[in-house]
Amino acid sequence: MPVSKSPKSPKSPQDNPDEANRRQALIRASARLFREKGYDATTVRDIAAAVGMRSGSPFYHFKNKQEILKAVMEEGLHQGFDRTVAALAKATTVQARFRALVRTQYGILHDEGSEFIAVLLYDWRSLPPEYMQEIIRVKDRYDALWQETLGDMLQAGLLGAHVDPQQAAVSDVKIARLMVMGAINFTVTWYKQKTQPEQMDLDALADSTVRFFMRSSQN
């Protein structure tokens, strides 16, 4: 029995490749718009127009606007996780892993077409509470990638200003992660790419960041 050719069942988006593509297009366009104007200030009509649909059609792919936000955040966490794992895999030393984490996070936050995590950071409050748990669970796995490397750094006395490796506590690792990731994530509020020629690019920004946080060996 051949599968019907007309896409009439939105039950499982993965079933029909065309439908999955349209769904992905909606997620990408939404991420861009949310990042630019914010979730609340972005209209379903804006989203529809961005992918060449009419105003009611996004609801064929998503139950409501909040589901779109959730999908954007999930996409961001999955992409971010994958990119981070891939970057870590290529790094051999602790220092290299740290560099990889920093540089990758900047890419995740500022690369063109990579607006998902910025949306998560900006519009977390707009996510319905019943979705938060689910997102947090994925985010925890993400944070764990950092926690491990930062813990190694602390124990080797390579991170921060003057933490004594001997008495590095668990809470120190957590604080270190919150400070380092906070500093990096906060760049979503001020860093603009491709504006001026003298503008720091992401490589330079990552270098400066690593230099600020990481102790050099000969110190």
Place this chain on the structure above:
Amino acid sequence: MPVSKSPKSPKSPQDNPDEANRRQALIRASARLFREKGYDATTVRDIAAAVGMRSGSPFYHFKNKQEILKAVMEEGLHQGFDRTVAALAKATTVQARFRALVRTQYGILHDEGSEFIAVLLYDWRSLPPEYMQEIIRVKDRYDALWQETLGDMLQAGLLGAHVDPQQAAVSDVKIARLMVMGAINFTVTWYKQKTQPEQMDLDALADSTVRFFMRSSQN
């Protein structure tokens, strides 16, 4: 010629103390609501209700909703500036000035009734572009307070992981400020006070932050 007792001229809010009070009440209530739900998700009706007014009455004090947002941000910058200057005045050493900056900023961000700067950080995008210039000018003076102390710290080799005091460049100070303030400001996204008893209070958070960023003398 005696001044009319009935408040009928909203031209200069400072003229009538009652009017100025109501205006302040609106700003404070708006800050709390914006901080909680975001600017877009907060209704003028919400704001009015929070101070016991009817839905149209806030427009007696403000031209429109955006003016309220601007007023909230201005209030935050002025309060923040004053608190920071006062805190710095009491500090004698560079280290003490750094501690003062960090602890004060945490208070500015998380004290009850001090939601203004958090709103500025969260809802910057919602501010009409024509107001941004004005706010940025005040913010620059604010940042300058940090820049000076952080510059001294860098030159004394007291800040960050391994910056060589001999070759500290101007851009290093700026990066240092962006990293330190970024880490602190980003706490608006995760730090919650008074939830659990084991929850770090602001003093502990400030201590951890200082310990992470500042080099101790005997290092």
Place this chain on the structure above:
DNA sequence: CCTACCGATCGGTAGG
């Protein structure tokens, strides 16, 4: 500052 209201917009739906 209230009453009474309006025009516009927005998320969402029915029915094909």
Place this chain on the structure above:
DNA sequence: CCTACCGATCGGTAGG
């Protein structure tokens, strides 16, 4: 996925 639409809400105003 489109057409056609609706109910609700929202920022803002007139007139006192």
